[in-house]
Amino acid sequence: MMYNPEKLRIKDQRMKPFIDADEIWDILNKSKSSPERVREVIAKSLDKNRLTLEETAVLINTTDPELVEEIKEGARKLKEKIYGERIVLFAPLYVGNYCINNCQYCGFKSMNKDLIRKTLTKEELINEVTHLEDDGHKRLILVYGEHPTYSPEYIADTVRTVYSVKSKNGEIRRVNINAAPLDVDGFRVVKSAGIGTYQIFQETYHPEAYAKVHLGGVKRNYEWRLTALDRAQEAGIDDVGLGALLGIYDWRFEVMGLLRHVNHFEAAYNVGPHTISFPRIKDASSLNISKDYLVNDEDFVKLVAILRLAVPYTGLILTAREPAHVRDQILKFGISQIDGGTNIQLGGYAEKSRENQNLNKEQFQINDTRTLAEIMDELIKTDYIPSFCTACYRKGRTGEHFMEFSIPGFIKNYCTPNAILTLAEYLEDYASEETKKKGYELIDKKIKGLSSDIKVDALKERLEKVKAGQRDLHF
Ligand code: SAM
Ligand code: SF4
Numbered sequence: 001m002m003y004n005p006e007k008l009r010i011k012d013q014r015m016k017p018f019i020d021a022d023e024i025w026d027i028l029n030k031s032k033s034s035p036e037r038v039r040e041v042i043a044k045s046l047d048k049n050r051l052t053l054e055e056t057a058v059l060i061n062t063t064d065p066e067l068v069e070e071i072k073e074g075a076r077k078l079k080e081k082i083y084g085e086r087i088v089l090f091a092p093l094y095v096g097n098y099c100i101n102n103c104q105y106c107g108f109k110s111m112n113k114d115l116i117r118k119t120l121t122k123e124e125l126i127n128e129v130t131h132l133e134d135d136g137h138k139r140l141i142l143v144y145g146e147h148p149t150y151s152p153e154y155i156a157d158t159v160r161t162v163y164s165v166k167s168k169n170g171e172i173r174r175v176n177i178n179a180a181p182l183d184v185d186g187f188r189v190v191k192s193a194g195i196g197t198y199q200i201f202q203e204t205y206h207p208e209a210y211a212k213v214h215l216g217g218v219k220r221n222y223e224w225r226l227t228a229l230d231r232a233q234e235a236g237i238d239d240v241g242l243g244a245l246l247g248i249y250d251w252r253f254e255v256m257g258l259l260r261h262v263n264h265f266e267a268a269y270n271v272g273p274h275t276i277s278f279p280r281i282k283d284a285s286s287l288n289i290s291k292d293y294l295v296n297d298e299d300f301v302k303l304v305a306i307l308r309l310a311v312p313y314t315g316l317i318l319t320a321r322e323p324a325h326v327r328d329q330i331l332k333f334g335i336s337q338i339d340g341g342t343n344i345q346l347g348g349y350a351e352k353s354r355e356n357q358n359l360n361k362e363q364f365q366i367n368d369t370r371t372l373a374e375i376m377d378e379l380i381k382t383d384y385i386p387s388f389c390t391a392c393y394r395k396g397r398t399g400e401h402f403m404e405f406s407i408p409g410f411i412k413n414y415c416t417p418n419a420i421l422t423l424a425e426y427l428e429d430y431a432s433e434e435t436k437k438k439g440y441e442l443i444d445k446k447i448k449g450l451s452s453d454i455k456v457d458a459l460k461e462r463l464e465k466v467k468a469g470q471r472d473l474h475f
Contacts, residue, residue: 018264019205019226024053024256031057038067042074045309046081050266056259056310060252060303068302072333075305078312079334084411085446086385086419088337089372090139090176091132092319094344095120095158097363099145101217103203105245107285107363108145110217114285114360118346119149122161129162131349133170135341135372136430138388138422140172141199143344143363146180146219152189155179159193169429169471173390176241180218181228187235196393197274198232200225201243205257209249213289229261233269239398240265241317243277246295246303254278255303255310262311275315275337276307282321283365301330308334320368327368328378341372373435376426380438385446387419388426391474412450417459418474420446424466 031054041055051059059071096119099108107115120128132140142158144150159175176197177190187198202225204210210222219225229240242261244254258276266272280295281287295303307316318327318335320342327338343349345361359365370378379386391414392398420443427439443463450456455475462473 017223017226019207019257019260021206021208021253024205024253024260027053028057028060028252028256030054031061033058033062033064033067035064035067038062038070042070042309045312046074046078048082048312050262050312051259051310053256053259053263056256056306059306059309060255071302071309072305075308075333078308079332079336082312082411083334083336084385084416084419085383086387086389086415087331087335087379088139088315088387088389088419089137089340089375090141090337091135091137091339091349091372092143092178092342092344093128093132093140093162093349094143094346094363095125096147096150097145097346098147098149099217100148101146101219102215103219104213104215105203105248105281105284105287105289107287107359109215109286111215112286116358116361118361120346124347124350125158125161126165127350128347129165129172130167130170133165133167133172134430135349136170136376136388136426137341137372138170138172139174139176139196139390141176141178141197141339144177144179146217150179152182152186155190156193159190159195163194169425171472173388173472174393178241181225182231184231184235187232187237191235191237195237196390197239197241198229198237199241199243199275199277200228201245201277201279202226202257202261203245204248204254205244205260206249206253213248226261229265229273230268233265238269238271239274239393241275241277242273243279243317245279245281246300247281247289247293249293251293251295251299251303255306258307259310262314272311272314275317276311277317277319278303278307279319279321281364282367283359284363285359297326300326301333304330304335305333320366321364323367324370328382331384338375340375341370342366342368373430373432376431377435377438380435380442383442385416385419385442386423386426387415388422389415389418389474391418395474413455414475416446416450417455417462420459421462421466421473424463425471428466 037058097108102109102111162172162175174196178199207222214220315336317337320339376386427436
C-alpha cells in the first residue's frame with residue numbers, strides 16, 4: 001500500500017541521490033573559519049542571499065565566542081529585516097499513536113509494550129478541535145503514527161472533519177499534517193482534503209546513523225523517506241516542511257544535510273521548503289538511545305542562528321519540546337513559528353491533562369507547558385505580534401516561498417496587517433481584559449510604525465470591523 005518499492009526504484013533511476021555523506025564531511029573538514037570569512041558570510045546572508053554548503057560550514061566551524069556572538073547578532077538582524085516582529089502560533093493534534101515502526105527514540109515504537117495505544121474516534125477528534133478553537137487556535141498540525149489504519153483516505157477524512165468543526169466564532173483555517181511518507185497517489189488523496197503543509201522529518205541525514213536507530217518497519221528505508229517530499233511535490237503539494245531530529249548523529253552534519261535537501265528542492269522544483277524543524281530528542285516512554293550526540297543549549301542556539309542565515313526565506317519552527325526559557329531566548333534568532341498550549345496526549349486537550357504528563361500516553365516529554373493565553377501574554381509583553389494568519393495559503397499564495405523574502409513590502413503589506421487582524425480577533429474572542437488592553441496597546445504602537453504605508457487606512461477600517469464582530473478579514 002503506502003510503501004511501494006517498485007515506484008521507488010523507478011524514481012531512483014530518474015533522480016540522483018542528493019545526500020553524499022562523504023561529500024558533506026569533506027566540505028565540513030575543509031572549510032576554515034576566520035573573522036574575515038565569517039563576517040563576509042554573514043554580510044552575504046544579510047543581503048538576502050542563500051548560503052552555499054561551504055559558507056554554512058564556515059559558520060558551523062566557528063567556535064571563537066566573539067564570532068559566535070556575531071553569528072547570533074546576524075541572525076537577529078536578518079529576522080527583523082525579513083520576518084518583522086510577528087510569531088505565528090499553531091497547535092499539534094495527535095490523532096493516533098499506533099505504529100508499525102521501531103524508531104529507538106520514539107515512545108510510539110511498536111516494541112514499546114508500555115504505551116497506551118489509541119486512535120481518536122470522530123467524536124473525540126471533534127471534541128479536541130472544539131477545545132482548541134475555544135482557546136483561540138486557527139492553525140493545527142495533525143500527527144499520526146505509521147500504521148495501515150492511517151491510510152491516505154483516513155488522513156484526508158480526519159482533515160475534513162477538523163475543517164468542519166465550528167465553535168462560537170472559532171474555526172480551524174489551516175490544517176497541516178505530519179505523517180508517514182506516502183506514494184504519489186496517496187499524497188494526491190490528502191491534498192484533496194485541503195492540507196496546508198505536509199511535514200516530514202528525515203530524522204538523520206546520515207545513512208549509517210539512520211540504520212542504527214530505525215530497527216524495524218517501513219521506516220528502515222532511508223531513501224523512501226528522503227524522497228517523500230519529491231513525491232508530495234509530484235502530487236501537487238508544494239508547501240512542505242523539512243526537519244532533522246537532533247541527537248541521533250552529529251548536529252553539524254544534520255545542518256548540512258538540511259541545507260543539501262533545500263538545495264535539491266530549489267534545483268528540482270524552483271521552490272524552497274516552507275519550514276524547517278530541528279527538534280532535540282526528549283525523554284520518552286522506553287527511550288533507548290545513545291547520549292553521544294545529544295545537543296547542548298549552546299550549540300542549539302548557534303545552529304538555529306546558522307540555519308536562519310543559511311536559508312533566509314524559510315520559516316523556522318521551535319516546538320514546546322523545548323522549555324520556556326530556551327524558547328524565549330531563541331525566538332529572537334530567527335524563529336517564525338511556535339506552538340502554544342501544547343498537549344500531545346491522545347485526547348489531552350479535552351482532558352486538560354497538561355500538568356500531569358504520562359509518558360506512556362504520549363510520544364515524548366513536552367517541556368513548555370504554558371497555556372496559549374500565557375504564551376500570548378508573554379509575546380505581547382516582549383513586543384512580538386502573535387499571529388494566527390492563514391491568508392497566503394487561502395489566497396493561493398503558496399509554493400513560491402521566496403515571496404516574503406523577495407517581494408519588497410510583502411511583510412508590510414500582508415504579514416504585519418494580517419498578524420494584527422488575527423491578534424485583534426483573539427483579543428475580542430478569547431483574551432482576558434488585561435491581555436485585551438495590552439494587546440490593543442501593542443497594535444496601536446505597531447500601526448504607528450507602519451504609518452507611511454498606504455495600507456494603513458484599509459487596516460484600520462478592517463480593525464474596526466473586527467471589533468464590530470466581523471471575522472476572517474485578511475489581505
Ligand atoms: N510517524 C510519523 C513519522 O515518523 O514520520 C510521524 C512522526 S512523529 C509523530 C513526529 C516527529 O517527532 C518525528 O518525526 C520525530 O522527529 C519526532 N520525535 C520522535 N521521538 C521524539 C523524541 N523522543 N523527542 C523529540 N522528538 C521526537
Ligand atoms: Fe512510529 Fe513515527 Fe514514532 Fe517512528 S517516529 S515509532 S514512525 S510514530
